[in-house]
Amino acid sequence: MRIVAKGLTYTYNPKSPFASQALKGVDIVIEEGEFFGIIGHTGSGKSTFVQHLNALIRLTGGSLTVGDYDLADKKCKFLELRSKVGMVFQYPEYQLFAETVEKDVMFGLKNFHKEMKEEEMRTAVREALERVDLNYEEVKDKSPFELSGGQRRRVAIAGVIVTRPEILILDEPAAGLDPLGKKEIMQLLHAIHGSWCKTVIIVSHDMDEISENCTRAAVFSEGKVVMEDTPAAIFCRSDELVSLGLDIPVTAKCARLLKERGIEVQTDFTCDDFIGRVLALWKERGKADAQ
Ligand code: ADP
Numbered sequence: 001m002r003i004v005a006k007g008l009t010y011t012y013n014p015k016s017p018f019a020s021q022a023l024k025g026v027d028i029v030i031e032e033g034e035f036f037g038i039i040g041h042t043g044s045g046k047s048t049f050v051q052h053l054n055a056l057i058r059l060t061g062g063s064l065t066v067g068d069y070d071l072a073d074k075k076c077k078f079l080e081l082r083s084k085v086g087m088v089f090q091y092p093e094y095q096l097f098a099e100t101v102e103k104d105v106m107f108g109l110k111n112f113h114k115e116m117k118e119e120e121m122r123t124a125v126r127e128a129l130e131r132v133d134l135n136y137e138e139v140k141d142k143s144p145f146e147l148s149g150g151q152r153r154r155v156a157i158a159g160v161i162v163t164r165p166e167i168l169i170l171d172e173p174a175a176g177l178d179p180l181g182k183k184e185i186m187q188l189l190h191a192i193h194g195s196w197c198k199t200v201i202i203v204s205h206d207m208d209e210i211s212e213n214c215t216r217a218a219v220f221s222e223g224k225v226v227m228e229d230t231p232a233a234i235f236c237r238s239d240e241l242v243s244l245g246l247d248i249p250v251t252a253k254c255a256r257l258l259k260e261r262g263i264e265v266q267t268d269f270t271c272d273d274f275i276g277r278v279l280a281l282w283k284e285r286g287k288a289d290a291q
């Protein structure tokens, strides 16, 4: 399912003294199959935008289509859309509430598939928990509170992917995890992207996460998209990002420092590529010095 937004606007508490215009004309296209990143300062409209994609926030201005679903159409099948566009909120583990892991994951399914038999549901729950690398037999009867933070986050993700959404959106999926936990969550999202959900969209303020993982990304600023491109092209414009108050990947920082010393590194800003290019330059110089 391809996502196309044109001139999307949204105001919280309209017609009140507390009115706040969160989206001021967002144009964006996200192709099916992408691992898409959304970056931007706090308050730039990222969460408001992604909540439009499964109609948690109803469209009030502009146009938005997700596959064949036209969200401006009052007759749009919103429940069906929600089962196909899964949304994992920030710190989703705090929203687990059922007595057992199995019941929690099943809750998501019951909402959308009232006709499903208990046995079918159990199979779906088992598959979703296994997909997030949890041992079904070990965790199914546990209270979510008996699990570690990282495991709870996996349960929350299982509760969303259990409907087999085509598009999976995660708001800051790695926030608050230690470096190993972050790496594991990103590996998990790639595995889900390859096998389970066609499109993955992450909101992140971690630029290394974006440069290492995303096919393309959009930069939000003050309710608009100011850049939409591959991470390689976006991080070439590091001066602009810095002037927007945004961070840049560590590779882009190193490239800037090298440039100040007269060494230009052409890189896509992934660590692997950056190191490879620096080594190649170093070898070339070694040869030149030897001659
Ligand atoms: P981001 O996710 O990029 O931090 P948000 O979409 O959460 O940005 O917020 C965009 C703007 O909308 C901000 O100015 C924020 O204060 C405002 N906003 C967000 N949620 C609400 C809300 N529930 N009520 C009122 N204003 C809100």
Ligand code: MG
Binding pocket: 046, 047, 048, 171
């Ligand atoms: Mg947000």
